[in-house]
Amino acid sequence: MTEIVIGLLMFIGVELKEHVYYENLSSCLEAKRISERSMGDNAPRLACKPVNAITEIWKVDGKKHIIKIIDD
Numbered sequence: 001m002t003e004i005v006i007g008l009l010m011f012i013g014v015e016l017k018e019h020v021y022y023e024n025l026s027s028c029l030e031a032k033r034i035s036e037r038s039m040g041d042n043a044p045r046l047a048c049k050p051v052n053a054i055t056e057i058w059k060v061d062g063k064k065h066i067i068k069i070i071d072d
Contacts, residue, residue: 004050007066008032011045021055021066022048 008028010018022028028048036043054067 001056002052002054002070004052005055005064005066006048007051007053007069008035009047009049009051011047016069017044019051019053019066019069021053021064 006022006025006028008020008022008031009016020031022031025048032046032048035046051066052070054070055064056067057064
């Protein structure tokens with residue numbers, strides 16, 4: 001399914017390396033703060049933002065996952 005969702009995006013340099021779905025902006029920002037604190041000074045850049053993505057609910061865990069970001 002294609003939809004606009006909140007994603008926590010991890011960039012190394014200018015390249016998008018990983019993305020994780022979050023239900024709302026506040027939970028994404030909380031995860032971002034925790035990650036930044038645990039990574040230290042040489043951490044990759046993290047950003048919470050709405051993205052147009054293909055999503056899917058996985059049968060294994062019953063949670064929604066971002067399969068592919070259509071445009072960034």
